[in-house]
Amino acid sequence: xxxxxxxxxxxxxxxxxxxxxxxxxxxxxxxxxxxxxxxxxxxxxxxxxxxxxxxxxxxxxxxxxxxxxxxxxxxxxxxxxxxxxxxxxxxxxxxxxxxxxxxxxxxxxxxxxxxxxxxxxxxxxxxxxxxxxxxxxxxxxxxxxxxxxxxxxxxxxxxxxxxxxxxxxxxxxxxxxxxxxxxxxxxxxxxxxxxxxxxxxxxxxxxxxxxxxxxxxxxxxxxxxxxxxxxxxxxxxxxxxxxxxxxxxxxxxxxxxxxxxxxxxxxxxxxxxxxxxxxxxxxxxxxxxxxxxxxxxxxxxxxxxxxxxxxxxxxxxxxxxxxxxxxxxxxxxxxxxxxxxxxxxxxxxxxxxxxxxxxxxxxxxxxxxxxxxxxxxxxxxxxxxxxxxxxxxxxxxxxxxxxxxxxxxxxxxxxxxxxxxxxxxxxxxxxxxxxxxxxxxxxxxxxxxxxxxxxxxxxxxxxxxxxxxxxxxxxxxxxxxxxxxxxxxxxxxxxxxxxxxxxxxxxxxxxxxxxxxxxxxxxxxxxxxxxxxxxxxxxxxxxxxxxxxxxxxx
Ligand code: C2O
Ligand code: CU
Numbered sequence: 001x002x003x004x005x006x007x008x009x010x011x012x013x014x015x016x017x018x019x020x021x022x023x024x025x026x027x028x029x030x031x032x033x034x035x036x037x038x039x040x041x042x043x044x045x046x047x048x049x050x051x052x053x054x055x056x057x058x059x060x061x062x063x064x065x066x067x068x069x070x071x072x073x074x075x076x077x078x079x080x081x082x083x084x085x086x087x088x089x090x091x092x093x094x095x096x097x098x099x100x101x102x103x104x105x106x107x108x109x110x111x112x113x114x115x116x117x118x119x120x121x122x123x124x125x126x127x128x129x130x131x132x133x134x135x136x137x138x139x140x141x142x143x144x145x146x147x148x149x150x151x152x153x154x155x156x157x158x159x160x161x162x163x164x165x166x167x168x169x170x171x172x173x174x175x176x177x178x179x180x181x182x183x184x185x186x187x188x189x190x191x192x193x194x195x196x197x198x199x200x201x202x203x204x205x206x207x208x209x210x211x212x213x214x215x216x217x218x219x220x221x222x223x224x225x226x227x228x229x230x231x232x233x234x235x236x237x238x239x240x241x242x243x244x245x246x247x248x249x250x251x252x253x254x255x256x257x258x259x260x261x262x263x264x265x266x267x268x269x270x271x272x273x274x275x276x277x278x279x280x281x282x283x284x285x286x287x288x289x290x291x292x293x294x295x296x297x298x299x300x301x302x303x304x305x306x307x308x309x310x311x312x313x314x315x316x317x318x319x320x321x322x323x324x325x326x327x328x329x330x331x332x333x334x335x336x337x338x339x340x341x342x343x344x345x346x347x348x349x350x351x352x353x354x355x356x357x358x359x360x361x362x363x364x365x366x367x368x369x370x371x372x373x374x375x376x377x378x379x380x381x382x383x384x385x386x387x388x389x390x391x392x393x394x395x396x397x398x399x400x401x402x403x404x405x406x407x408x409x410x411x412x413x414x415x416x417x418x419x420x421x422x423x424x425x426x427x428x429x430x431x432x433x434x435x436x437x438x439x440x441x442x443x444x445x446x447x448x449x450x451x452x453x454x455x456x457x458x459x460x461x462x463x464x465x466x467x468x469x470x471x472x473x474x475x476x477x478x479x480x481x482x483x484x485x486x487x488x489x490x491x492x493x494x495x496x497x498x499x500x501x502x503x504x505x506x507x508x509x510x511x512x513x514x515x516x517x518x519x520x521x522x523x524x525x526x527x528x529x530x531x532x533x534x535x536x537x538x539x540x541x542x543x544x545x546x547x548x549x550x551x552x553x554x
Pocket of ligand 1: 059074506
């Protein structure tokens with residue numbers, strides 16, 4: 001493959017949205033940030049210059065980075081933050097990914113404004129899995145916050161109180177016509193009549209799943225998370241934070257203007273109104289000489305806020321291509337089985353000022369609430385530094401009960417904070433059943449994301465996973481192969497993968513609220529017997545883990 005070089009300069013810039021202006025940390029002065037464009041198999045070097053006020057890291061979401069954990073990015077997992085006034089060059093190795101992925105900051109909530117698309121074209125000389133398109137368009141869905149997110153998040157975490165809620169959703173940086181003061185700047189996409197376009201859609205929203213539709217135009221999903229899927233015809237999509245979808249759209253409607261709209265989907269059954277119900281819109285506009293109708297038409301197929309049936313009807317239809325050219329390789333003889341509960345809880349805080357008895361809002365995996373170490377896990381692992389993490393992340397929850405019922409045993413109070421990782425041998429065939437729980441009402445679905453890997457979603461269902469019955473219905477023929485997948489709050493998801501990428505890999509819920517509260521852990525995948533199956537040598541320079549005494553001013 002080819003080699004490409006990018007410079008990412010991070011600095012605060014003023015942006016105006018929802019009638020107010022604020023300084024926001026962005027890359028190369030743009031929101032969303034610059035697009036990285038490569039062919040399958042290429043390598044990219046991105047020199048990140050931090051001219052902001054805080055330490056930051058960048059993650060290449062969905063890029064497997066074979067044996068290359070050093071440049072994966074999550075702070076305190078594979079590196080320490082790039083301090084203000086310094087730079088760090090990432091090496092991003094593309095292997096088998098093809099389609100759309102994205103990059104984002106992986107330091108507290110910085111990713112709200114520090115993110116952008118990664119477009120991976122087929123290797124030179126090969127083609128898409130679908131017929132050639134006439135044009136392509138990237139759609140980045142994000143969240144807009146009026147306040148100073150960094151300060152608000154720090155404060156909330158310190159106090160153990162609720163984390164900020166967004167004030168609007170955006171399409172390519174703009175909230176659109178239904179938000180105050182933003183009509184002038186609504187994003188426009190101009191198309192020609194009777195062409196087929198590839199839409200590359202990214203959900204970069206911090207905390208919400210979204211429905212997305214285009215008025216009067218059908219969509220055909222052909223890819224997801226950097227993988228092709230069986231063409232899926234639909235009038236809307238549901239996309240979780242972290243997910244990417246490649247969608248074909250044919251411009252065969254009467255000349256005019258049409259809304260592309262995103263609306264929050266919530267799996268919450270309570271009448272919780274803290275979230276944002278306003279639709280984000282952009283305009284698809286046919287190029288030609290005609291007089292516009294006074295206002296664009298709105299997609300009537302966009303499901304309602306709480307429509308979980310619509311969400312499921314879409315998500316459950318996604319399938320791998322499973323063709324000769326794009327085979328599936330689901331492991332059949334499982335050697336490591338894990339059953340992991342995914343919960344919101346109240347937990348006893350180890351680090352809060354009120355001491356050990358402080359009860360705070362938290363999240364957990366198998367009743368362990370992740371705490372970042374002060375030296376990254378990768379360095380501690382590679383250099384045998386003890387006292388940074390422990391290897392006792394449990395394969396099962398501490399007790400079994402009706403996880404999705406209404407009554408809970410006292411043991412749910414046993415959630416503890418810790419830096420517990422799971423160690424896997426090289427080439428282990430892994431199955432994980434993620435079990436959603438109802439421990440706190442008002443819970444939502446959890447888009448679980450794994451670094452360093454893609455995985456097959458072999459089964460999903462409501463209620464408690466049944467080990468006798470459910471595995472009999474697994475789809476081992478054409479399960480979707482993804483890097484992020486929603487665990488229903490009142491159901492389960494079973495995934496499989498082969499641990500063939502040695503290194504240190506974060507996995508977590510891609511709702512930042514839940515990630516900040518501890519819904520995270522780490523896989524350490526050991527080396528195989530050869531150099532080819534071992535983690536690469538570390539680069540000569542990694543950002544230091546010693547916290548500077550004061551931050552630099554600019
Ligand atoms: Cu989008 Cu830990 O990542
Ligand atoms: Cu979650």
